Amino acid sequence: MESGGSRRERILSLLVGPGRGAFGTKRLCEVCAEATAMTGAGIMLMSADTPHGSLCTSNKMSDVIEQLQYSLGEGPCVDAYYQDSPVLEPDLVRPSSPRWLAFAGPAIEAGVRAIFGFPLQVGAVRLGALNLCRDLPGPLSDDQHANALIMADVAAQAVLVLQADAPPEKLGSELGAGADFHYVVHQAAGMVAVQLEVSVGQALLRLRAYAFGNDRSLTDVARDVVARKLRFDAASGEKDRLP
Amino acid sequence: MCSIPVFNTNMTRTSVPREALLARTLVELADTLVADFDVVELLTRLTDRCVEVLDVAAAGLMLAGPDGELRVMASSSEAMRVLELFELQAKEGPCLDCYRSGKPIVDHDLAMPSSRWPRFAAETLAAGFHSVQALPMRLRGTVIGALNLFHVETGEMSKADVDGAQALADVATIAILQHRASLEAQVLNQQLHHALNSRIVIEQAKGMVAERSGLNMEQSFSALRTYARNHNRRLVEVAEAVIAGSLAPSALGSAPRVAPAPSEPT
Numbered sequence: 001m002e003s004g005g006s007r008r009e010r011i012l013s014l015l016v017g018p019g020r021g022a023f024g025t026k027r028l029c030e031v032c033a034e035a036t037a038m039t040g041a042g043i044m045l046m047s048a049d050t051p052h053g054s055l056c057t058s059n060k061m062s063d064v065i066e067q068l069q070y071s072l073g074e075g076p077c078v079d080a081y082y083q084d085s086p087v088l089e090p091d092l093v094r095p096s097s098p099r100w101l102a103f104a105g106p107a108i109e110a111g112v113r114a115i116f117g118f119p120l121q122v123g124a125v126r127l128g129a130l131n132l133c134r135d136l137p138g139p140l141s142d143d144q145h146a147n148a149l150i151m152a153d154v155a156a157q158a159v160l161v162l163q164a165d166a167p168p169e170k171l172g173s174e175l176g177a178g179a180d181f182h183y184v185v186h187q188a189a190g191m192v193a194v195q196l197e198v199s200v201g202q203a204l205l206r207l208r209a210y211a212f213g214n215d216r217s218l219t220d221v222a223r224d225v226v227a228r229k230l231r232f233d234a235a236s237g238e239k240d241r242l243p
Numbered sequence: 244m245c246s247i248p249v250f251n252t253n254m255t256r257t258s259v260p261r262e263a264l265l266a267r268t269l270v271e272l273a274d275t276l277v278a279d280f281d282v283v284e285l286l287t288r289l290t291d292r293c294v295e296v297l298d299v300a301a302a303g304l305m306l307a308g309p310d311g312e313l314r315v316m317a318s319s320s321e322a323m324r325v326l327e328l329f330e331l332q333a334k335e336g337p338c339l340d341c342y343r344s345g346k347p348i349v350d351h352d353l354a355m356p357s358s359r360w361p362r363f364a365a366e367t368l369a370a371g372f373h374s375v376q377a378l379p380m381r382l383r384g385t386v387i388g389a390l391n392l393f394h395v396e397t398g399e400m401s402k403a404d405v406d407g408a409q410a411l412a413d414v415a416t417i418a419i420l421q422h423r424a425s426l427e428a429q430v431l432n433q434q435l436h437h438a439l440n441s442r443i444v445i446e447q448a449k450g451m452v453a454e455r456s457g458l459n460m461e462q463s464f465s466a467l468r469t470y471a472r473n474h475n476r477r478l479v480e481v482a483e484a485v486i487a488g489s490l491a492p493s494a495l496g497s498a499p500r501v502a503p504a505p506s507e508p509t
Contacts, residue, residue, distance in 0.1 A: 007309075007310050007311060008310035008311075008312060085437070086433060121440060122440075122443065123440060123447045124443075124444045124447050124448075124482070124483055124486040124487075140429070142428040142429055142432075145309075145428070145429045145432060145433075146309040146310075146428070146429075146432050149309040149310075149432055149436050150308075150309055150310045153308075153310075178312075178333075180443075181312070181330065181333060183326055183330070183443070183446040184323060184326075184327075186443050186447045187446050187447070187449055187450040187453070187460055188450060189450060190446070190447040190448060190449060190450020190452075190453070190454065190486075191450040191451070191453060191454040192450075193447075193450070193454075193486075194451050194454035195454060200447045200451075200486055223323075226323070226450070226453075226460065
């Protein structure tokens with residue numbers, strides 16, 4: 001295994017590094033494809049508490065793939081999301097066991113020969129799935145597989161940052177800070193979920209939105225919640241201030 | 244029980260020889276390596292035993308994800324100041340050096356100004372620990388993480404304690420890698436990734452339990468563990484049930500209330 005800190009940093013620099021232009025969902029999907037050396041990539045949102053839909057696709061092929069999975073309700077992303085684990089199909093034309101009977105034909109017609117789905121999750125929060133497709137058959141290399149796992153983590157974090165309406169200039173530092181590595185953030189999300197009677201995913205968004213709105217780091221805000229110095233329920237008045 | 248490491252160590256050491264405790268621990272851990280074992284519970288128990296059997300004040304296990312960044316998988320103490328000492332080591336500290344080199348790393352006296360890890364040393368001293376040790380979790384050349392031991396006193400660990408700690412680290416490594424005949428990189432990465440995510444699930448559930456029950460994080464963790472053990476369920480499943488709302492935090496019982504509040508090591 002190559003030194004991975006740099007692996008993650010490389011992906012982040014593709015996303016928000018110098019000279020990369022404005023960050024947005026389109027860029028996110030392009031980097032998903034670039035970092036894993038795929039023909040196309042897309043992100044599907046499938047969680048119960050946000051609108052379902054395609055967040056972004058990197059090109060025409062991935063666009064078709066996402067639409068097919070939505071209309072047919074089957075495919076690697078759907079499986080990855082429900083199985084909570086990566087789904088790999090290195091040869092869509094000659095799969096080792098037949099699957100996706102409705103999806104496979106039109107996907108092959110769109111030029112896809114290998115397709116892979118990786119769940120987007122942050123603990124128990126399941127956001128959707130990352131879809132990677134390629135116009136040539138063959139398995140992922142170890143490098144591509146590791147990059148896809150990290151990419152799925154970074155994408156999950158990016159989705160949360162975007163959903164919390166982060167100011168664009170803060171996106172880079174937000175993703176770089178890797179706040180999701182700090183357990184206090186997840187403990188606080190559990191507490192806020194109970195305070196507001198919302199899902200843990202929604203609580204993570206509220207925490208982030210509060211941190212942005214008050215120009216504080218997510219970790220600091222989370223520490224205050226866990227120390228019971230900050231509450232998010234109606235009694236604190238915080239609820240009204242939030243979008 | 245995991246919050247009173249120093250006290251615990253003294254009690255056990257006066258009654259049973261360390262070698263006997265260590266042997267008993269290895270048998271106990273080996274016994275839990277059944278097909279569908281609970282990885283978080285097993286590793287947490289292992290860090291608890293490190294504190295009880297070896298002469299250490301706190302112990303933690305850090306695993307590397309597919310990105311090679313170290314994350315906390317289990318700790319003998321859920322106190323935030325201890326967890327943060329592990330989290331800090333994603334950037335600097337003995338665990339990171341140990342993971343990168345695959346060799347044991349030791350600092351007998353963190354107060355020496357020449358410390359390799361200025362920030363880690365300062366925060367560790369502030370938490371009341373004066374020396375630290377990291378032992379590699381490795382199998383056939385693959386390093387997957389490190390076992391981290393904290394001591395209140397300065398000075399060297401005995402050779403016997405180091406050997407004992409390495410034996411425990413080896414058991415943890417085998418536990419994590421056992422499901423596979425080979426060290427296939429993609430399967431290993433996927434398993435480590437999954438294990439680390441399951442730890443996040445547990446943190447989210449701890450928060451819900453803490454808010455509903457008024458317990459602190461350590462007590463909430465203990466309540467989840469006790470429930471899982473009493474109902475023969477995996478810790479992560481219990482955590483998921485709490486988050487999904489199918490298990491009320493109040494159903495976890497009052498057992499953790501008797502647990503002492505986290506104590507400072509000094």
